[in-house]
């Protein structure tokens with residue numbers, strides 16, 4: 634499937650360009666040595682939102698105890714949606 638391969642190469646090239654541009658656009662990081670983007674923090678564990686399945690950095694996650702279970706959410710909206718309770722599907 635040559636079309637697929639070309640798409641993959643294009644994606645890889647786009648990713649490398651994106652990385653390069655991003656590092657150029659963050660001059661303050663080089664001064665402080667600390668990335669401003671919390672997602673770039675090295676070693677920050679990611680946790681999954683129990684409601685929508687999105688991954689968020691652990692320090693930003695909202696924790697709640699639902700039905701005796703400890704759960705993590707990405708936003709208050711997701712937390713509210715989970716505590717409301719939904720039928721299993």
Ligand SMILES: [Zn+2]
Pocket residue numbers: 682683684685686687706707708711
């Ligand atoms: Zn969520």
